[in-house]
Amino acid sequence: MPKITIKIMFGPLRSLTGLDELNIEAEGFKEILEKLSKMYGEQVYDIFFSKDGSPHPFNHIIIDGKTYTAQEALNMKFKEDKTIYLWPALDGGV
Numbered sequence: 704m705p706k707i708t709i710k711i712m713f714g715p716l717r718s719l720t721g722l723d724e725l726n727i728e729a730e731g732f733k734e735i736l737e738k739l740s741k742m743y744g745e746q747v748y749d750i751f752f753s754k755d756g757s758p759h760p761f762n763h764i765i766i767d768g769k770t771y772t773a774q775e776a777l778n779m780k781f782k783e784d785k786t787i788y789l790w791p792a793l794d795g796g797v
Contacts, residue, residue: 704728705781707735714791715750719743732764732776735787750791763790 739747751773758774765788
């Protein structure tokens with residue numbers, strides 16, 4: 704299973720976890736969110752998605768130098784180790 708290094712840039716996810724970096728074994732971004740939710744609670748999903756399931760537009764997931772929204776990254780699968788930068792919105796958004 705790929706080893707994923709998650710770099711939490713700042714914001715509510717860093718406040719929730721108390722970390723700026725963590726390592727998880729996961730085969731996809733959805734699995735990362737599921738594991739983070741088990742570790743830190745359902746607030747993880749609230750950082751990236753609204754109650755109706757729509758993604759918050761101002762969060763960024765940076766994988767291999769390309770920026771994705773949470774919705775775009777949700778179904779991504781990983782075959783090799785990755786470093787993923789999570790850059791959640793600080794406040795506001797639609």
